[in-house]
Amino acid sequence: xxxxxxxxxxxxxxxxxxxxxxxxxxxxxxxxxxxxxxxxxxxxxxxxxxxxxxxxxxxxxxxxxxxxxxxxxxxxxxxx
Amino acid sequence: xxxxxxxxxxxxxxxxxxxxxxxxxxxxxxxxxxxxxxxxxxxxxxxxxxxxxxxxxxxxxxxxxxxxxxxxxxxxxxxxxxxxxxxxxxxxxxxxxxxxxxxxxxxxxxxxxxxxxxxxxxxxxxxxxxxxxxxxxxxxxxxxxxxxxxxxxxxxxxxxxxxxxxxxxxxxxxxxxxxxxxxxxxxxxxxxxxxxxxxxxxxxxxxxxxxxxxxxxxxxxxxxxxxxxxxxxxxxxxxxxxxxxxxxxxxxxxxxxxxxxxxxxxxxxxxxxxxxxxxxxxxxxxxxxxxxxxxxxxxxxxxxxxxxxxxxxxxxxxxxxxxxxxxxxxxxxxxxxxxxxxxxxxxxxxxxxxxxxxxxxxxxxxxxxxxxxxxxxxxxxxxxxxxxxxxxxxxxxxxxxxxxxxxxxxxxxxxxxxxxxxxxxxxxxxxxxxxxxxxxxxxxxxxxxxxxxxxxxxxxxxxxxxxxxxxxxxxxxxxxxxxxxxxxxxxxxxxxxxxxxxxxxxxxxxxxxxxxxxxxxxxxxxxxxxxxxxxxxxxxxxxxxxxxxxxxxxxxxxxxxxxxxxxxxxxxxxxxxxxxxxxxxxxxxxxxxxxxxxxxxxxxxxxxxxxxxxxxxxxxxxxxxxxxxxxxxxxxxxxxxxxxxxxxxxxxxxxxxxxxxxxxxxxxxxxxxxxxxx
Numbered sequence: 067x068x069x070x071x072x073x074x075x076x077x078x079x080x081x082x083x084x085x086x087x088x089x090x091x092x093x094x095x096x097x098x099x100x101x102x103x104x105x106x107x108x109x110x111x112x113x114x115x116x117x118x119x120x121x122x123x124x125x126x127x128x129x130x131x132x133x134x135x136x137x138x139x140x141x142x143x144x145x146x
Numbered sequence: 147x148x149x150x151x152x153x154x155x156x157x158x159x160x161x162x163x164x165x166x167x168x169x170x171x172x173x174x175x176x177x178x179x180x181x182x183x184x185x186x187x188x189x190x191x192x193x194x195x196x197x198x199x200x201x202x203x204x205x206x207x208x209x210x211x212x213x214x215x216x217x218x219x220x221x222x223x224x225x226x227x228x229x230x231x232x233x234x235x236x237x238x239x240x241x242x243x244x245x246x247x248x249x250x251x252x253x254x255x256x257x258x259x260x261x262x263x264x265x266x267x268x269x270x271x272x273x274x275x276x277x278x279x280x281x282x283x284x285x286x287x288x289x290x291x292x293x294x295x296x297x298x299x300x301x302x303x304x305x306x307x308x309x310x311x312x313x314x315x316x317x318x319x320x321x322x323x324x325x326x327x328x329x330x331x332x333x334x335x336x337x338x339x340x341x342x343x344x345x346x347x348x349x350x351x352x353x354x355x356x357x358x359x360x361x362x363x364x365x366x367x368x369x370x371x372x373x374x375x376x377x378x379x380x381x382x383x384x385x386x387x388x389x390x391x392x393x394x395x396x397x398x399x400x401x402x403x404x405x406x407x408x409x410x411x412x413x414x415x416x417x418x419x420x421x422x423x424x425x426x427x428x429x430x431x432x433x434x435x436x437x438x439x440x441x442x443x444x445x446x447x448x449x450x451x452x453x454x455x456x457x458x459x460x461x462x463x464x465x466x467x468x469x470x471x472x473x474x475x476x477x478x479x480x481x482x483x484x485x486x487x488x489x490x491x492x493x494x495x496x497x498x499x500x501x502x503x504x505x506x507x508x509x510x511x512x513x514x515x516x517x518x519x520x521x522x523x524x525x526x527x528x529x530x531x532x533x534x535x536x537x538x539x540x541x542x543x544x545x546x547x548x549x550x551x552x553x554x555x556x557x558x559x560x561x562x563x564x565x566x567x568x569x570x571x572x573x574x575x576x577x578x579x580x581x582x583x584x585x586x587x588x589x590x591x592x593x594x595x596x597x598x599x600x601x602x603x604x605x606x607x608x609x610x611x612x613x614x615x616x617x618x619x620x621x622x623x624x625x626x627x628x629x630x631x632x633x634x635x636x637x638x639x640x641x642x643x644x645x646x647x648x649x650x651x652x653x654x655x656x657x658x659x660x661x662x663x664x665x666x667x668x669x670x671x672x673x674x675x676x677x678x679x680x681x682x683x684x685x686x687x688x689x690x691x692x693x694x695x696x697x698x699x700x701x702x703x704x705x706x707x708x709x710x711x712x713x714x715x716x717x718x719x720x721x722x723x724x725x726x727x728x729x730x731x732x733x734x735x736x737x738x739x740x741x742x743x744x745x746x747x748x749x750x751x752x753x754x755x756x757x758x759x760x761x762x763x764x765x766x767x768x769x770x771x772x773x774x775x776x777x778x779x780x781x782x783x784x785x786x787x788x789x790x791x792x793x794x795x796x797x798x799x800x801x802x803x804x805x806x807x808x809x810x811x812x813x814x815x816x817x818x819x820x821x822x823x824x
Contacts, residue, residue: 069182070288070340084299100265103291114343117235118263119292122343136158139165 070116072124075101075109090115159195167197175201175331177324179317180338181208206320207338209285209313210237217313218243221282224311225256231274233267234282236260264289264296271300271308284313286338287345317341318349325357356447363440366433373430380423387416673702673715676750683746684739690785691738696721698739717743741782749789760791766798780805 073090078101080087086101090113099113104120107113113120178184184204187193193202206212222243225232232248239248239260252258257277261267264281271279283293293310300308317338324330337350498504677700684698701716718725719739731739745762752759764783780802783793795806803809809824 069185070343084295084302100263100295102295114340116288116340117292118265119295121288121291121340136162 070114070121072112072114073097073099075107075111075113075120078109088120090120154190163195166200170197170199173199173201174333175203176334176336177203177205177332178336179205179207179321180336180340181211182340183207183336183338203332205335206324207286207317207341209289209315210235210241212315212320213238213241213284213313215242215244217311218247219245221280221311222246222248222251222256224280225251225258226254227278229277231257231259231270231277231279232282233259233261233264233270233279235284238282238284264292265299267308268296268299268303268305271305272303275307277307279308280311281308282311282313286315286317287341288343290314291344318353321353325353352447352451356444363437363444366437366440370430370433370437373426373433377423377426377430380419380426384416384419384423387412387419677702679750680743680746683749684742687742687745687782687786688738691742691779691782692721696735696739698743699725738779738782741779745786759789762786762790762793764793764795766796776802 071092073092076089076091076096078086078088079098084102086105088099088101088107089096090099092115097115097118099115100119101107101113102119104113104123107120107123112124112126114122114124178187184207187202196202218238218241221232221234221238222245224230225248234248239252239258241247248256248258259266259270261270261281264283267279267281281293281296283289285293293312293314296308297310321335325332335350335353337347342350502509681698681700688696688698697720699718699720701718702714703711704714704716705711717728719728719731720726721731721735728736728739748762749759762783776799783795787793795802797803803811811822811824813820813822
């Protein structure tokens, strides 16, 4: 139950504070998700969804940074 | 998928695994905190990809697993209350309480709904406003805001029938409790990502700092202990070098060559050892300083943590008070805002009241009523007196009514009494009758035990009889079966006998045929039927030729040594000397035998061919005969003369010529042969 799954926001239907609802595409499976906790999330953003709520927006910059850490790690490993 | 595929690339993962293999030289115990991480590790088989030196420990990060049994018991108890709907995540259904689980409660009729999202509980509460809906809220920091959202939404919608059974727990205290355990062997933690998405990293950085310090402290302590031992050894060595003994044996020796060390060597070594000792002492001091510093930091951390905790507790109290005050202030503000308007309204109403400018229709009606009252000459006192009197007399009205009802009831009552009297008389009569009957019945009743006993006996007899009948029926059935079976067998036997007879006939035919088509079948049959004829005819002729001296016998079967019989054709000839074989007879005798048998055979063949053998030609054949024999042949020819129309004898013997009356003489001359009929 503690699982959170990433998905892409494809529409936002209700902008009401508590009930900010949108449709999220999980690699083909589309579900209605509460977006109240991620007011900054817009269409095409990737969000992390737990039990029907988006609990975070996946930061593209952060993801890219993590990937670059990987690259650096390998370079360093290669040199040593 | 974006942000996922990059992390799941097999190339990158292989690179990582080989790097980890190279770098991880020691054993590592790494605990992942989150159930989601455990799930991912097993789903992608990461535990099998990693080297054995890396030992993954599965942490407490499953809210379902850490939920205490008492809380499950509470949930079960609530779910079994009337008109209660319990909403829970599916994972909780099979989690055991102290006695049973939610699955069992549901089978006992509890209304338990499995929800995917806690918001589903809101929908259920709205649809079932007659029920009390309880959301069993289980989860870590990740789930906490969801439950908060449910509470806020319910408040906004004014839902009065939704409650929360709170089972929310926090991760950091669990981690600290694990790390504080003296048996804990955890080298590293994988922080719970989803929890951090909600709560941030700060708490985990603090944990990392604090426990890293602890680990450092332990390592320094070990270094110091070792340094103390080293220092002791150095001191011993210095003491040894300093001891300048009286004899060479007592003074210091080189450990390599065993020679006593010279004074300069000794002082050189001594200064080197002392330098080492000094360095050790310096390092020891530095570590002590560092350890004190660490200790101070730990104390500071703890003080800070205690301070933060206290502040947190206070803050919660203050927040609660603040909320209450804010509420009061808001109410006051609203009241302040409403005040001028209300005062204005009050002024208007007061003016209206003073000017009597309110409700003109009602006031006109009032005037009219007052006028009517004065017209009626209404006296309030008289009205009151009458009213009082009326009240006094009211009980009598009630009593009058009761009396009237009673009177109307009298006549039916009397009729009822009469009917009842009549009924009583009838009943009495019947009572007497029934008493008589009862007496009679009592007598019967007295006999009942006897009858019962008899009945019991009879029943037993009946039962035994039934048993016997049943057994007899069984035997009868068995016997009937047997009889039927026997009849079947009988019919079968008749059929079989019939078949047997037919088969025997067939067998006889087949045997005949077998013999006929056997190895010597046809010949044997022919010989068997022909031999007696030949024998008879040959014996007739032979008897005539030998004056009954010789006799021939054909044998077609011979006994073997083994006792079988075989087909054969032996000719036994008997004369006055007994039976001998054909070869032992003289030429003349043999001629006579041959002659007899040939003629017999010829006659048989002729008869078989359906022709009469009419002519007999004897070509030579007299040469071997002596005179007597020749006579015999002639006798024989004469003997068969009547059987043939013509007998032609060919001979070169002069003596024989005269025997025959009719002759054809053939003579060879120079001009060819001449014939003469005499």
